[in-house]
Amino acid sequence: MTDVNTAAGVVDVSTATALALARLGAAPTVMVKVRVVRLFALAPSLMKTVIKAVPLVLAAGLKLKVPMATQHAAPLEPVKTEKERFKLRKPLKILVVDDNAVNLLVAKKMLKKMGAEVTVAENGQLAVDKAAQADFDFVFMDIQMPVLDGYNATIQLRSMNFTKPIVALSANAYSNHITRSIECGMNSHIQKPFNEKQLYDAINEFVDWDTVQ
Numbered sequence: 001m002t003d004v005n006t007a008a009g010v011v012d013v014s015t016a017t018a019l020a021l022a023r024l025g026a027a028p029t030v031m032v033k034v035r036v037v038r039l040f041a042l043a044p045s046l047m048k049t050v051i052k053a054v055p056l057v058l059a060a061g062l063k064l065k066v067p068m069a070t071q072h073a074a075p076l077e078p079v080k081t082e083k084e085r086f087k088l089r090k091p092l093k094i095l096v097v098d099d100n101a102v103n104l105l106v107a108k109k110m111l112k113k114m115g116a117e118v119t120v121a122e123n124g125q126l127a128v129d130k131a132a133q134a135d136f137d138f139v140f141m142d143i144q145m146p147v148l149d150g151y152n153a154t155i156q157l158r159s160m161n162f163t164k165p166i167v168a169l170s171a172n173a174y175s176n177h178i179t180r181s182i183e184c185g186m187n188s189h190i191q192k193p194f195n196e197k198q199l200y201d202a203i204n205e206f207v208d209w210d211t212v213q
Helices: 015-023 044-059 101-114 124-133 150-159 175-183 196-206
Strands: 002-006 009-013 031-034 063-065 093-097 117-121 138-142 166-170 188-191
Touching: 093 101, 093 124, 101 117, 101 196, 117 124, 124 138, 124 150, 138 150, 138 196, 150 166, 150 175, 166 175, 175 188, 188 196
Parallel strands: 031 063, 093 117, 093 138, 138 166, 166 188
Antiparallel strands: 002 009, 002 031
16 A cells, blocks of 8 residues: 555555556655565565556656565565475375376476485386385376276276375376276376476375375
């Protein structure tokens, strides 16, 4: 909000109104006081808006006052780095299944960056075999693969009493593909190309952190 001090007193108006006053060439005796606390902590887009407003206000002969942060201002929260932002609460053992080497490499890099221990499998049958030998906390499963596809691999895993989350990673994202993923036992369906946030959000949505060793 912006305060406009007039002879009648202080009137609260919006920033848009203040800019309108500037464009209309308001009287130089009017003083516009913009309340900016911790200006450097504002979003970049808002910073640009404030900066662009300054010339308009000054051109109209208005006095722009930007007070310093007061002792009542909330303390600054530390800005998280990208690595800290997507850090898993606990290390997880994650199995990534895909017949595309590039997809495996990208997913593995993203997940390891989060702090996960990553195992890869190039088809559904290898995924079933590896899940029978190791206790994975999470599985990202491609759909179209040779030997055994993701749908049937998931069915086999569920028949083996594998109860941990399985999320599809597929270029196909039509409603029938998503429905089939859920029906065969998957928890969710992510469309390729995926990003780090999608993987992170899926993990946090379906992992029961209390059961993770």
